[in-house]
Amino acid sequence: MALVQVDSVTVTSPVASIYLTGINDDSVYMCVVSNASNNSGDYQLRMRVAVDSVQKSTGNYDYAYKQLDATTTFFNSAVTNANMFGGSTTGTSANEVQNYIFYFYNWYSSSEYSFWTNEETTYNSTPKLVGATGGGVYTVGESHNSVRFWTGNSVSNEYDTTQGTFTLYRVV
Amino acid sequence: MSNLRLINETEITSGVSTVNIEDVFSADFDIYKIVANDLSTVGTLQTDPDLRFINSSGSVISASNYDYAHLLMFTHTSFSVQRATSQAQLYRFFSQSVDQSPESGNQVSYIFNPFSNSSYSFAIYQSNSALAGIKTVIKGIGVLKQTASMTGFQVRDSNTTRPFAGGTIKTYGLRVDS
Numbered sequence: 333m334a335l336v337q338v339d340s341v342t343v344t345s346p347v348a349s350i351y352l353t354g355i356n357d358d359s360v361y362m363c364v365v366s367n368a369s370n371n372s373g374d375y376q377l378r379m380r381v382a383v384d385s386v387q388k389s390t391g392n393y394d395y396a397y398k399q400l401d402a403t404t405t406f407f408n409s410a411v412t413n414a415n416m417f418g419g420s421t422t423g424t425s426a427n428e429v430q431n432y433i434f435y436f437y438n439w440y441s442s443s444e445y446s447f448w449t450n451e452e453t454t455y456n457s458t459p460k461l462v463g464a465t466g467g468g469v470y471t472v473g474e475s476h477n478s479v480r481f482w483t484g485n486s487v488s489n490e491y492d493t494t495q496g497t498f499t500l501y502r503v504v
Numbered sequence: 505m506s507n508l509r510l511i512n513e514t515e516i517t518s519g520v521s522t523v524n525i526e527d528v529f530s531a532d533f534d535i536y537k538i539v540a541n542d543l544s545t546v547g548t549l550q551t552d553p554d555l556r557f558i559n560s561s562g563s564v565i566s567a568s569n570y571d572y573a574h575l576l577m578f579t580h581t582s583f584s585v586q587r588a589t590s591q592a593q594l595y596r597f598f599s600q601s602v603d604q605s606p607e608s609g610n611q612v613s614y615i616f617n618p619f620s621n622s623s624y625s626f627a628i629y630q631s632n633s634a635l636a637g638i639k640t641v642i643k644g645i646g647v648l649k650q651t652a653s654m655t656g657f658q659v660r661d662s663n664t665t666r667p668f669a670g671g672t673i674k675t676y677g678l679r680v681d682s
């Protein structure tokens with residue numbers, strides 16, 4: 333498997349959004365989030381499909397995952413008709429960071445739904461080791477050429493992402 | 505040119521209980537992919553193929569700073585979980601217990617920021633194996649809770665007396681171009 337970098341953003345000071353762009357064909361894309369954390373509280377890392385820098389925020393996100401936890405029982409979670417994909421929550425302590433590997437499928441197609449799979453390993457706001465293995469879909473048949481990441485703690489509240497490297501690769 | 509770069513390929517020599525793969529993590533990459541295949545033992549008694557990191561001084565990290573959690577998916581019975589904190593290794597990182605060929609263990613994993621001296625070293629791993637007819641798939645996560653620079657890792661026969669007969673470990677770096 334070869335990977336060709338399409339876009340990358342390294343955050344070293346607080347930003348409201350990270351957009352990765354350049355999805356321009358029907359290839360599978362791999363997106364890696366490394367060492368991500370937020371600025372001022374215990375907030376969740378979130379993701380939406382987008383076109384250029386315009387995110388899709390309608391309630392069309394369905395996803396499911398198995399939550400892994402180093403200290404307690406694993407659990408299953410299923411979410412339907414959400415307006416985003418939600419990952420784990422980290423606080424502001426130095427070692428609380430999030431790492432993800434996503435694969436994006438059919439994002440560029442104007443007729444197919446946009447699918448993804450996600451794998452995660454995170455030291456969360458508890459703090460403890462957690463992670464997830466799962467996947468999801470944005471159930472609108474339209475073309476997307478980018479992805480938005482940000483942090484928040486409610487539907488309307490968005491906060492700055494303080495650090496992290498966000499990279500998009502085409503799988504060839 | 506692919507951004508996934510092969511850094512090291514190590515063939516396990518028959519009869520060894522530890523295999524140190526050193527000087528593979530560096531400032532050139534933040535994320536690494538490890539692919540292991542055909543891990544087996546010399547004898548018929550099984551062992552757990554664990555991982556320990558190796559620091560920039562060449563020391564194998566055996567302090568109780570590892571946490572892990574993984575799901576075991578069996579073909580013969582119900583799924584189960586294993587999780588622990590403050591361990592001396594990432595238990596069954598390379599697979600569920602392995603024994604003599606033709607049964608073996610096979611694995612793919614990603615390591616995040618091992619070379620950084622300001623962040624923990626994280627892992628995502630998945631494997632499959634066969635042992636005495638029992639087939640097991642593992643999906644897991646791990647962390648070494650040390651903010652020290654790691655430059656390599658050790659594949660370890662956890663029993664220490666049931667050495668490996670063979671296997672191949674490939675380490676790739678995932679390049680981020682600025």
